[in-house]
Amino acid sequence: MGKKKGPKYDAIIDAAVIVFAQNGYHLSKVSKIAKQAGVADGTIYLYFKNKEDILISMFEEKMSVFVDRIKHEINRVTSIEKKLEIMIEMHFTQLELDPDLAIVTQLELRQSNTNMRYQVNEVLKGYLGLIDAILEEGIRQGVLDPDLNIRIARQIIFGAVDEVATNWVMKERKYALTPLASSISDMLMKGLSMKTQPEAETKG
Amino acid sequence: MGKKKGPKYDAIIDAAVIVFAQNGYHLSKVSKIAKQAGVADGTIYLYFKNKEDILISMFEEKMSVFVDRIKHEINRVTSIEKKLEIMIEMHFTQLELDPDLAIVTQLELRQSNTNMRYQVNEVLKGYLGLIDAILEEGIRQGVLDPDLNIRIARQIIFGAVDEVATNWVMKERKYALTPLASSISDMLMKGLSMKTQPEAETKG
Amino acid sequence: MGKKKGPKYDAIIDAAVIVFAQNGYHLSKVSKIAKQAGVADGTIYLYFKNKEDILISMFEEKMSVFVDRIKHEINRVTSIEKKLEIMIEMHFTQLELDPDLAIVTQLELRQSNTNMRYQVNEVLKGYLGLIDAILEEGIRQGVLDPDLNIRIARQIIFGAVDEVATNWVMKERKYALTPLASSISDMLMKGLSMKTQPEAETKG
Amino acid sequence: MGKKKGPKYDAIIDAAVIVFAQNGYHLSKVSKIAKQAGVADGTIYLYFKNKEDILISMFEEKMSVFVDRIKHEINRVTSIEKKLEIMIEMHFTQLELDPDLAIVTQLELRQSNTNMRYQVNEVLKGYLGLIDAILEEGIRQGVLDPDLNIRIARQIIFGAVDEVATNWVMKERKYALTPLASSISDMLMKGLSMKTQPEAETKG
DNA sequence: GATGAATGAGACTTCATTCAT
DNA sequence: GATGAATGAAGTCTCATTCAT
Numbered sequence: 037m038g039k040k041k042g043p044k045y046d047a048i049i050d051a052a053v054i055v056f057a058q059n060g061y062h063l064s065k066v067s068k069i070a071k072q073a074g075v076a077d078g079t080i081y082l083y084f085k086n087k088e089d090i091l092i093s094m095f096e097e098k099m100s101v102f103v104d105r106i107k108h109e110i111n112r113v114t115s116i117e118k119k120l121e122i123m124i125e126m127h128f129t130q131l132e133l134d135p136d137l138a139i140v141t142q143l144e145l146r147q148s149n150t151n152m153r154y155q156v157n158e159v160l161k162g163y164l165g166l167i168d169a170i171l172e173e174g175i176r177q178g179v180l181d182p183d184l185n186i187r188i189a190r191q192i193i194f195g196a197v198d199e200v201a202t203n204w205v206m207k208e209r210k211y212a213l214t215p216l217a218s219s220i221s222d223m224l225m226k227g228l229s230m231k232t233q234p235e236a237e238t239k240g
Numbered sequence: 241m242g243k244k245k246g247p248k249y250d251a252i253i254d255a256a257v258i259v260f261a262q263n264g265y266h267l268s269k270v271s272k273i274a275k276q277a278g279v280a281d282g283t284i285y286l287y288f289k290n291k292e293d294i295l296i297s298m299f300e301e302k303m304s305v306f307v308d309r310i311k312h313e314i315n316r317v318t319s320i321e322k323k324l325e326i327m328i329e330m331h332f333t334q335l336e337l338d339p340d341l342a343i344v345t346q347l348e349l350r351q352s353n354t355n356m357r358y359q360v361n362e363v364l365k366g367y368l369g370l371i372d373a374i375l376e377e378g379i380r381q382g383v384l385d386p387d388l389n390i391r392i393a394r395q396i397i398f399g400a401v402d403e404v405a406t407n408w409v410m411k412e413r414k415y416a417l418t419p420l421a422s423s424i425s426d427m428l429m430k431g432l433s434m435k436t437q438p439e440a441e442t443k444g
Numbered sequence: 445m446g447k448k449k450g451p452k453y454d455a456i457i458d459a460a461v462i463v464f465a466q467n468g469y470h471l472s473k474v475s476k477i478a479k480q481a482g483v484a485d486g487t488i489y490l491y492f493k494n495k496e497d498i499l500i501s502m503f504e505e506k507m508s509v510f511v512d513r514i515k516h517e518i519n520r521v522t523s524i525e526k527k528l529e530i531m532i533e534m535h536f537t538q539l540e541l542d543p544d545l546a547i548v549t550q551l552e553l554r555q556s557n558t559n560m561r562y563q564v565n566e567v568l569k570g571y572l573g574l575i576d577a578i579l580e581e582g583i584r585q586g587v588l589d590p591d592l593n594i595r596i597a598r599q600i601i602f603g604a605v606d607e608v609a610t611n612w613v614m615k616e617r618k619y620a621l622t623p624l625a626s627s628i629s630d631m632l633m634k635g636l637s638m639k640t641q642p643e644a645e646t647k648g
Numbered sequence: 649m650g651k652k653k654g655p656k657y658d659a660i661i662d663a664a665v666i667v668f669a670q671n672g673y674h675l676s677k678v679s680k681i682a683k684q685a686g687v688a689d690g691t692i693y694l695y696f697k698n699k700e701d702i703l704i705s706m707f708e709e710k711m712s713v714f715v716d717r718i719k720h721e722i723n724r725v726t727s728i729e730k731k732l733e734i735m736i737e738m739h740f741t742q743l744e745l746d747p748d749l750a751i752v753t754q755l756e757l758r759q760s761n762t763n764m765r766y767q768v769n770e771v772l773k774g775y776l777g778l779i780d781a782i783l784e785e786g787i788r789q790g791v792l793d794p795d796l797n798i799r800i801a802r803q804i805i806f807g808a809v810d811e812v813a814t815n816w817v818m819k820e821r822k823y824a825l826t827p828l829a830s831s832i833s834d835m836l837m838k839g840l841s842m843k844t845q846p847e848a849e850t851k852g
Numbered sequence: 853g854a855t856g857a858a859t860g861a862g863a864c865t866t867c868a869t870t871c872a873t
Numbered sequence: 874g875a876t877g878a879a880t881g882a883a884g885t886c887t888c889a890t891t892c893a894t
Binding site: 468470484512525551552554556557558561562565579582587588589592593596597599600601602603604605606607608611614624627628631632633634635636637644 | 672674675696717729740755758759760761762765766769783790791792793796797800801803804805806807808809810811812815818828830831834835838839841842
């Protein structure tokens with residue numbers, strides 16, 4: 037990364053998650069993050085280019101761990117339905133385990149200006165790559181149509197999961213998120229409409 | 241709504257769409273909107289509470305026309321698959337017809353702080369209500385499972401459509417958006433996985 | 445000038461002379477100038493681009509009045525010796541009449557960075573033009589050598605006068621400056637060395 | 649002087665000349681001087697009190713060598729006209745030989761705040777003493793008026809020479825400086841006005 | 853003597869909003 | 874209703890300097 041890291045780097049990231057979650061990105065003063073991290077204001081700038089860079093770096097940091105973890109779990113199953121379900125489930129669990137991070141990624145990260153959005157997208161590529169991999173595997177397995185527009189399918193999956201997550205945060209996490217994963221995964225794979233098959237199955 | 245409207249109200253809204261699209265919300269100065277609208281800075285505050293209010297009002301204004309138009313078109317078909325397709329198609333067409341508005345709604349509107357997000361959601365309820373109506377009709381028609389979690393289904397549909405639209409804007413509208421509507425509608429209704437297996441299984 | 449002027453413009457200039465003289469340019473806070481001028485901090489920026497611009501504009505303002513006044517007085521005599529003497533005398537008197545301005549022009553204005561120096565030089569051209577005019581007139585009158593390097597002569601005159609003025613300010617104006625004008629004018633015109641030779645020549 | 653000197657002291661001085669000349673005093677970071685000198689930031693403070701002290705010390709260092717050299721050369725001639733000419737010539741040659749130093753002494757050194765200016769003046773005393781010595785010798789030799797105001801004469805000479813030098817630096821050293829020395833020396837000693845005409849005119 | 857990571861004070865400027873006209 | 878000059882709060886980031894090693 038070419039980035040100077042160390043205990044203070046981590047302390048600042050952790051402090052920023054808390055401060056951003058409590059006050060929102062724009063209302064979070066750098067001096068408050070510094071105080072929360074137990075370092076001087078100037079120290080922040082030894083590790084981060086500016087305030088934006090703290091937000092982006094935090095996202096990078098958390099996202100890379102997150103993606104690695106999901107990759108590992110996904111590889112333990114073969115069915116792509118199961119892979120997708122695990123991915124969504126882990127996504128949701130991660131958010132439930134760290135509510136501050138959930139607020140920051142679902143709300144604060146979005147307040148960024150357009151330039152910053154491109155950086156966020158860059159970081160997201162790791163996660164989006166996971167979805168692509170699942171879809172490609174699905175095609176190889178013959179579960180998905182070889183003509184499937186992967187880019188669009190990926191956007192649908194990501195958009196759906198992200199929207200559910202954002203709603204959960206905005207509703208102040210008043211309900212359990214993880215249990216929704218399996219039905220969401222199902223709706224995405226099988227569609228919202230009922231299959232005529234049920235009748236066939238009923239017959240069987 | 242107790243809101244003073246008039247030719248200047250509209251002029252300011254139209255000016256704001258242009259200015260926000262060109263510079264982004266945060267970099268758009270109220271004085272620039274005033275100049276673009278051909279009114280004095282202070283005049284803005286005769287029609288809008290503050291800068292945020294311009295953005296929200298613009299969204300309300302455009303959204304209400306938009307929802308009415310969709311409602312009207314949707315009522316001309318009965319199949320809920322067709323209704324969903326029309327809704328997405330019109331959503332996309334609207335964005336393609338007004339690129340400045342597309343930039344503002346897909347990018348700038350998201351940069352708002354958390355409080356403002358709640359107001360945006362309030363305005364969005366009109367659109368989300370359309371989705372709910374389609375889903376409820378679907379259940380009535382027996383096309384959708386009566387046990388379908390409408391709230392989640394609505395989030396999936398909205399999230400998917402919104403994400404596709406945002407990607408299109410961020411890719412600088414380099415491809416046609418409207419033609420994607422029918423396959424997205426399809427993927428949402430029928431799911432990503434192929435529907436042939438059931439038959440095969442039935443045969444087996 | 446394309447510059448918005450008015451009573452506040454003048455008030456700010458006057459306030460700045462006082463504040464800069466008292467604290468030095470770098471230690472003068474814009475907020476202090478605003479308070480001294482009886483305007484809000486932000487008002488400063490309706491009239492000046494930035495803090496530097498206040499300093500430069502003040503110099504422009506004072507210098508243009510100053511040059512006009514000298515021009516007028518110079519035109520009342522014909523002898524270039526007298527013209528030079530009047531110029532230096534008025535230069536010195538001006539400094540003695542406004543000690544704060546003297547501090548600012550002789551000391552604070554010099555602390556400027558290199559870019560600013562070029563702007564200062566631009567303003568100085570009015571004054572330097574006066575010297576050139578005197579020199580050219582001297583050549584026309586046959587008092588000065590037609591081969592005189594005007595540029596260098598001008599630099600000598602300006603450098604000498606400016607240095608005497610700066611020394612006077614740095615010595616905290618403990619002696620009268622104006623009375624020095626005539627002997628300085630003399631030294632510059634007749635040189636430092638005694639004029640015994642002419643007598644010898646007259647005798648020969 | 650109680651000053652720790654050594655190879656690093658010199659390295660820092662030399663580095664500072666380069667860095668100050670390239671970036672200007674205020675834009676020159678201590679860390680950049682350290683890097684250029686090949687020492688750690690903190691090492692600077694083992695040899696210099698602060699950033700200002702680097703600039704002043706550099707000036708002291710260069711000036712003392714400079715004054716000694718001039719003194720030596722001046723003593724080889726007896727005519728005070730020649731002494732003055734040599735002084736100016738060597739002054740100019742020194743600047744032409746070290747353009748970086750020229751920039752620093754003519755431009756950067758002037759950006760100092762008022763307190764620092766007094767220190768600069770202190771260092772300048774060595775050079776000003778040279779001028780005084782020449783003037784006093786001139787009086788002794790009967791070339792200069794015993795009533796000559798030495799302080800003012802010194803200021804005139806220094807101001808003139810310094811202004812010519814500064815102009816040369818600001819014009820980016822586009823012409824040769826040293827050749828100007830003899831005519832400047834002449835103008836200062838003999839004055840700007842022609843000495844012969846009066847007789848001619850008297851005779852005519 | 854040498855290092856360099858850490859410190860923390862400090863102030864310019866913007867711009868949404870107001871209100872006297 | 875319309876104006877636009879005036880307001881004033883607010884916060885990032887730099888960089889000279891220190892000091893534990």
